[in-house]
Amino acid sequence: QTVVTQEPSLTVSPGGTVTLTCASSTGAVTTGFHPNWFQQKPGQAPRSLIHDTNNRHSWTPARFSGFLLGGKAALTLSGVQPEDEAEYYCLLLCGPIWVFGGGTKLTVL
Amino acid sequence: QVQLQQWGAGLLKPSETLSLTCGVYGGSLSGYYWSWVRQAPGKGLEWIGDITHGGYANYIPSLKSRVTITVDTSKDQFSLNLNSVTAADTAIYYCARNWDLWGQGALVTVSS
Numbered sequence: 001q002t003v004v005t006q007e008p009s010l011t012v013s014p015g016g017t018v019t020l021t022c023a024s025s026t027g028a029v030t031t032g033f034h035p036n037w038f039q040q041k042p043g044q045a046p047r048s049l050i051h052d053t054n055n056r057h058s059w060t061p062a063r064f065s066g067f068l069l070g071g072k073a074a075l076t077l078s079g080v081q082p083e084d085e086a087e088y089y090c091l092l093l094c095g096p097i098w099v100f101g102g103g104t105k106l107t108v109l
Numbered sequence: 110q111v112q113l114q115q116w117g118a119g120l121l122k123p124s125e126t127l128s129l130t131c132g133v134y135g136g137s138l139s140g141y142y143w144s145w146v147r148q149a150p151g152k153g154l155e156w157i158g159d160i161t162h163g164g165y166a167n168y169i170p171s172l173k174s175r176v177t178i179t180v181d182t183s184k185d186q187f188s189l190n191l192n193s194v195t196a197a198d199t200a201i202y203y204c205a206r207n208w209d210l211w212g213q214g215a216l217v218t219v220s221s
Contacts, residue, residue, distance in 0.1 A: 001170060036208050038154075045203055045211040046146075046154060057209060089154050091208070096167045098144070098156040 002026050002094040006101035011109050012080045020104045021072040022090030028071035029092065035073035036091040037066055039084075040103075046089065050075060082108050111136035113204050113212035117189075121219045127191040131204030131212050138162045138185050141207045145178060145189045147200040148214075155200075160187055194219045 003025040012018040022035060029035060037050040048057055050066035053073065065076045073090055085108040090101040117129035131143070144159040158168035160178045168176050172191065180187045191198060199219050204212040 038208075040154075045214050047211070048209050051208060091154075091156070097169055098159070100146075100154040100156060103153045 001097075002092070002099050004090065004092050004094075004099045004101040006088075006090055006104045008102070009105045009107065011107045012077070014080060014082055014108055016080050017076065017078045018080060018106065019069070020075045020077075020088055020090075020106070021069065022074070022092065022101050023072045024092055024094065026094065029068060029073045031068070033073070033092040033094065035066065035068075037064075037073075037075045038089045038091065040087045040089065049088075077106075080108055084108055111206075111210060113206065113210055115202070115204055115212040115215045117202075117215055117217070119215065119217055121194050121217065123195050123219060123221055124193055125219075127194050127198060127202075127217055127219075128188065129202055129204070129215055129217070130186050130188045133185040133187075133206070136185070138180060138182055138187065143178075143180065143187045144205045144208070146203045146205060147198075148203070149197075149200045152200075157189065157191075157202075196220065 005023045031053050035053050038046040040046040049060050049064050054066040063078045088104045112134045114132045139162050142159045145157040158178050160166040166178045175192050177190045201214045201216050203214045
């Protein structure tokens with residue numbers, strides 16, 4: 001089964017910029033994997049931020065951007081806010097099944 | 110405003126069957142795919158499977174022999190059954206629509 005890999009943890013300063021990545025064990029991630037990105041805070045259900053590589057929902061702040069970078073899916077946070085501290089998960093469609101990455105714990109410090 | 114509401118037994122003994130239902134309120138099952146995801150304590154998210162309005166289901170291979178997802182269009186509900194549970198199935202179980210709408214989550218504990 002496909003393994004989806006994310007950075008386990010990242011730290012960013014308030015107002016800074018950080019990029020999270022999402023890699024597939026089968027090779028380069030393309031738009032055909034329909035990358036999704038989720039934010040999860042303790043005790044809460046995940047919340048979708050980005051769908052289909054780079055599409056924000058109506059509730060997604062403009063500082064969140066999704067794209068493909070060097071064969072991976074990527075999520076950039078620009079102008080990071082303290083409330084962005086959370087766990088971030090990517091999700092890829094690998095054939096008929098969906099596979100989550102292991103998550104990136106983002107610390108805003 | 111569409112909401113997903115989950116319910117089901119929260120405490121099971123090993124070998125019993127986990128049954129959860131997700132109701133769609135303020136909307137319809139039509140035109141979407143409906144998923145189940147779980148999260149073991151302190152762990153990441155795991156996709157279990159999904160189903161279309163028409164009843165076509167996909168499952169994660171590791172659970173395929175034990176899991177069934179069904180849809181009841183007359184009640185705008187979809188359900189998850191996972192048989193022969195063990196302690197490893199202890200998790201918060203979430204239902205979701207097309208990934209943009211999630212249920213509140215239901216903690217299921219398997220313990221003798």
